[in-house]
Each structure stands twice: as C-alpha cells, then as structure tokens.
Amino acid sequence: MKILAIDTSNEVLGIALLNENVVIGEYITNLKKNHSVRLMPAIERFLADCETNPAELDKIVVAQGPGSYTGVRMGVTVAKSLAWSLDIPLTGVSSLAVLAAAPRYFEGYIVPLFDARRGLIYTGLYHYKQGSLEEIRSDKNILAADWAKELKLLEQPILFIGNDVSIHREVFQTELKGFATFANITECNPRPGELGKLGMNLPPADIHSFTPNYIRLVEAEAKWLEEQEQKK
Known part of the structure; x- marks a missing residue:
C-alpha cells in the first residue's frame, strides 16, 4: 500500500510517501508562504523524485485541522x-495528533499546540500506551492560561510540543513548574510521515461529505452569526 500524506494546516507544508514498511520520502518546509501556490507543484515534484506515478497511490491521508483556516x-x-480523481480512499487525522506522535520516548502526557491568537491555543492531551498514541482529551480551542490550570490538576509530567509553544511557554512554566517539559526545536515541525502512519489503518471517510475540523468558527463567520442573532 502506497500512502500520500499531506499537511498544510499551519506554516509547515509537509508531504510524505510511505508504505507499511518504510517512509519512502518526506518533504517539509516551515515558511510563511502561500500553500495554495506551492502545494500541487510540490506534490508533483515530490512524487517524481520518489519515482511514483499518482496512479500507484492507494490512499490519501490529510491533516484535517485544527490550525490555520486557509491552510x-x-x-x-x-x-x-x-482521492476523488484517483478513486482511492481518503482519511483525515487531527493536526495536533501528528505533533503528539513524535515524542514516543516521553512517558508522561503530551500536549501539542498551535497558537490561535489573543491568548488562545488549539491543543489536546495525548499519551503513548503500549506503543500506540491515545487521545486523553479531545482537541479544543482554549485560553492558554485556562489550559495551564487544567493541566496543573493532573500533577503529572507534561511535554509541550509545537513551533508555537514559545509564545505561551512562560504561562505553562509559571503554572506547572517542574511538571512542564518542552520538546526540542527539532521535534516541533509536524512530520508528514507520522501523519501517514497514523492514518494508514484508519477507516476511509466519505469524500463528498469530508470537511476540515476548524474547531471554532473563524472570526468573520462568528461575527456574522452574532449579527444575525441580534437582528432576530
């Protein structure tokens, strides 16, 4: 089975090609550039470099969110x-789970996060159990300060991971003190190979009804809905 994994949910653009036994190739950049311009050319070049024809693909796995609305x-x-044009299955995976998948060595809880501005973050709570990544608390959009208070109650070692952790590091250090650990910068780019592995054996989604998981409405949509409620 050849799987193409795609992640553009944040500034990182990641593509991977893998099968059950090996990650054939990975392409990762962490740049503030327009994914809409770069993604398809990157996929075409990547598959060519991996000497793989699109018709050879058996499944597409995509980072479903949360993250950048546009990404x-x-x-x-x-x-x-x-997936539709190649008539192959499509599976979505939490963008936060992709981040949480990397630190298999950590025996405590894993907290991946993306900045959501104004003190808010996208985050969740994970850990590894018998070699498998498990979701302990579902992904959410929450104030970093409130999340720190929730995590403090666990009284367990917690590893924070993600390129945006530095924005909120002081909040977690102050609240959690010795329970807080922070991943190395080399672990903070979500790996598309991990994305592909997570989605490899998950059931396929219905392609036509498959939608991004934004977790929260974008500001413009929320404002519009609020205005409509006020008009009633």
Whole structure:
C-alpha cells in the first residue's frame, strides 16, 4: 500500500510517501508562504523524485485541522480532489495528533499546540500506551492560561510540543513548574510521515461529505452569526 500524506494546516507544508514498511520520502518546509501556490507543484515534484506515478497511490491521508483556516482548507481540498480523481480512499487525522506522535520516548502526557491568537491555543492531551498514541482529551480551542490550570490538576509530567509553544511557554512554566517539559526545536515541525502512519489503518471517510475540523468558527463567520442573532 502506497500512502500520500499531506499537511498544510499551519506554516509547515509537509508531504510524505510511505508504505507499511518504510517512509519512502518526506518533504517539509516551515515558511510563511502561500500553500495554495506551492502545494500541487510540490506534490508533483515530490512524487517524481520518489519515482511514483499518482496512479500507484492507494490512499490519501490529510491533516484535517485544527490550525490555520486557509491552510487546513487548502490541504483538505487538494486531498479530496486527488482521492476523488484517483478513486482511492481518503482519511483525515487531527493536526495536533501528528505533533503528539513524535515524542514516543516521553512517558508522561503530551500536549501539542498551535497558537490561535489573543491568548488562545488549539491543543489536546495525548499519551503513548503500549506503543500506540491515545487521545486523553479531545482537541479544543482554549485560553492558554485556562489550559495551564487544567493541566496543573493532573500533577503529572507534561511535554509541550509545537513551533508555537514559545509564545505561551512562560504561562505553562509559571503554572506547572517542574511538571512542564518542552520538546526540542527539532521535534516541533509536524512530520508528514507520522501523519501517514497514523492514518494508514484508519477507516476511509466519505469524500463528498469530508470537511476540515476548524474547531471554532473563524472570526468573520462568528461575527456574522452574532449579527444575525441580534437582528432576530
């Protein structure tokens, strides 16, 4: 089985090709550039470098969100188009789970996060059990300060991981003190190979009804809905 994994849910653009036994190739950049312009050319070059024809693909796995509204939408749109045109299964995986998958060595809880501005973060709570990543608390959008208070109650070692951790590091250090550990910068880019592995054996989604998981409405949508409620 050849799986193409795609992640554009944040600034990192990641593509991987893998099968059950090996990650054939990975492409990762962490740049503030337009994914909509770069993604398809990157996929085409990547598959060519891996000497793989799109017709050889057996499955598409995509980071479904949360993250950047535009980034998540772009990745999901391209993944759906490829799966539909190639007539192969499509599976979505939490973008936060992809981050949490990397530190297998850590025996405590794993907290991946993306910044959501104004003190808010996208985050969740995970850990490894018998070699498998498990979700302990579902992904959410929450104030970093409130999340720190919740995590403090666990009284367990917690590893924070993600490129945006530095924005909120002081909040977690102050609240959690010795329970807080922070991943090395080399672990903080979500690996598309991990994405592909997580989605390899998950059931396929219905391509036509498959949608991004934004967790929260974007500000413009929330404002519009609020205005409509006020008009009633």
